[in-house]
Amino acid sequence: MTKKLSLQHFPETKNDLPVKVLQFGEGNFMRAFVDWQIQQMNTQGLFNGKVAVVQPINQGLGDMLQAQDNLYTVILEGLLDGQLVETSEIIHVLDSVTNPYQSHEAYLALAENKDLEFVVSNTTEAGIQFNPNDCLEDTPQQSFPGKLTAFLYKRYQAKLAGLTIIPCELIDRNGDKLKEIVLQYADLWALPSEFKAWLENENTFCCSLVDRIVPGYPRDTAKEWAEKLGYEDQLMVKAEPFMLWVIEGPQSLTQTLPLAEAGLNVIVTSDMTPYRERKVHLLNGPHTAMVPLALLAGLNTVDEVMNDVDFRPFVDDLFAKELIPMLNLPKAELDEYAEQIKERFLNPFAHHQLSAISLNSVSKFTARLLPILTRYIETENDVPVHLAASLAALILSYRGDQVTPADDEAIVTFFQKAWQTPASVVATALANTDLWGQDLTTLPDLQAVVQTQLEAIENRGARAVVQSLKGEK
Template sequence: MATRVLQFGTSRFLQAHADLFIHEASASGQDIGPITVVKTTQGAERAGRIAAFADPAGFPVRIRGLSGGHVVDAEVRVKSVALAYDAYLNWDQLQDRFSCQTEVVICNTAEAGYTVPEQDRQPSTATGSVPSSFPAKLLRLLVCRHRSNPAPLLILPCELIVNNGQYLRGILSDLAADWGLGAGFLEWFARDVTICDTLVDRIVSEALEPIGAIAEPYALWAIRRSPGMVEPFQHPNVVYTENLETYTRLKLHILNLGHTWLAELWRSTGRAPNETVREILSDAAVRNALLSLYRDEVVPGFAAHELRAEATRYIAQTIERFDNPFLNHRISDIAQNHAPKIQSRVGDFLSWVASAEPSLTLPRLRQLAGSV
């Protein structure tokens, strides 16, 4: 029997990531899907997207960029989504599908989507009208599933939060305590509801109307294995691993660190206000300076944790992503929230390296970390 999926979130990112991967896995003969998509926010915004998801012809995802030194400009018609609900207009149908016709849940509501307002913490939220926050909606649906069909469930959060599965479980557990849910539910939730930590990595640069997306060729969905977990499908861009930290460190301290180093250079040297990553790297001096930073400081830092080969490979992929001729990634956007980004991308890297090899000096990164 097919592994049916319920997805909270209608974003272009999910269309060009999870929805595309599941489409390709299904097309290869795997029993995964279809997907039911759920709009979790109130209002008419994105109502046209909900209607468009129901089109059996699917929706376009255009892959544009560089891969292995070659230009990629292709389109895939994604047909993994069969149905779309508005949580506020279709709550009864959603409860039934979640309880009896779902094996895997995917969510991407952004970090702000995990905020729980005080009214959703009241025990009365366990019944009555549809809760306002995503965690309260999810907990209500879990309670309904436990009562009617307490089958195991796999939840794969895609929010860009470190240890996002553990974080979501903590929020749901606290909310269950606020609602005074019984021991039977809590035991089932702990035993049979698996919530994995994951890392997603793909630049989805543009939405298409009414539905669809433009994305770069590079993509990764790294999922930390949990005890008893059954891998829902296989795909070249999906990795099941016991060591999610390696993938997180590579993205944070190579791709994101490189972005932040470029943003600091752009801020401090008065370059063009609308300059993009591709444009700044067309300056040979800037390109060579970034490459030497990666070679002389970033790679040795990863080598201190025995990850030299992985870092070298990921740097090559990162430079190719930066050179994407179809992507206009403005450095002014990257430079937003600059100080906390320096801490998480550079300061945390220095601390991580020092824990393995205190003698490494890494002067340019230390100078950047000390600039805030």
């Protein structure tokens, strides 16, 4: 019988390091990103701290983690610097998992830990929200910022030092937003002005940007991994080797949280804006741009696109001719990052489904590609043809006969009605400010180019259009 992952079978993973990090969220990403990094520092004797995890919602993985003595395995699979990586490591930095819905006093008791230095979180994009119904007396508050405010107030009452708070949620200016809501709760709950001064002066809220693709538990290959590892792990998590963490904060973080010293791809900066633009437009942007055209051409995964004789040049040209020239970072740095992204897109283990990326394509196009498209038209006095072809394919895909659109009901309904008059569908779609935040028909020549591309896709097919773009400026 295969042994189960536990301290009984792996006693060497036990240690008595102090808890230095409070972590909201015990999902795949945090365990394969933040906790994995903390272990890399500990292994090199640079941090020597453990993590106390808090479940942000009542239903979570706490019981499963406790059944494994808070141990789990991170599997790294993919390409990194041209080399195939396939490694596994038992992560043993989690000290405890607390469910504040069931053990509220134990949760607040964590605030009295003198060794605590950091708070990290990933409670999904919807997690950093203000809930006006939260009260200080709640056990616990419903929102993550409400729970954090109560925690920090408890720490203030214990007359302990403030903390460095680094949220990892995928929203712009996440640290600023979290601080803003914590201060809102301080006002709502009429907490002392001295507490608010302590919040401002003794605590540091950092904005951060995270980047690592984490597919999660390898369901299809779990049995094979159990045989390979020699033990069962119900919480093993698969991730790509590449990772990047950009933290906007004081340079003193490089000493208190020596991630870069541990050889990790972590940047501490006074302004993360260029790095956010780089990630949104060079990683997320090409994903969004390739999806409608590739789906209409019958492709299914990102690696299929990257290995396709027609679509790979489309992706290369999109990067080189339309995306990179519009970003305000050194070209050499952007070129290097673009090559890393292409390598990640080629990951033979990921099989990233285009249908999954297509979810909410309109809002993704607006956030990831529209700023580039408008900037290109303004600076070059021309329409970027690769982005225009993608936009045309997006409009065509929402017709629903070749691709099933996955979006808000109101958006799907809008396109269904717009397609009832095919001759004007491009103009109707581009003029809808609810979709794009602006009237795109006002951008010079965009409507005409998108109309031409849409007709070409309809008449000749997406693959033929992609072929025709080879060599275009």
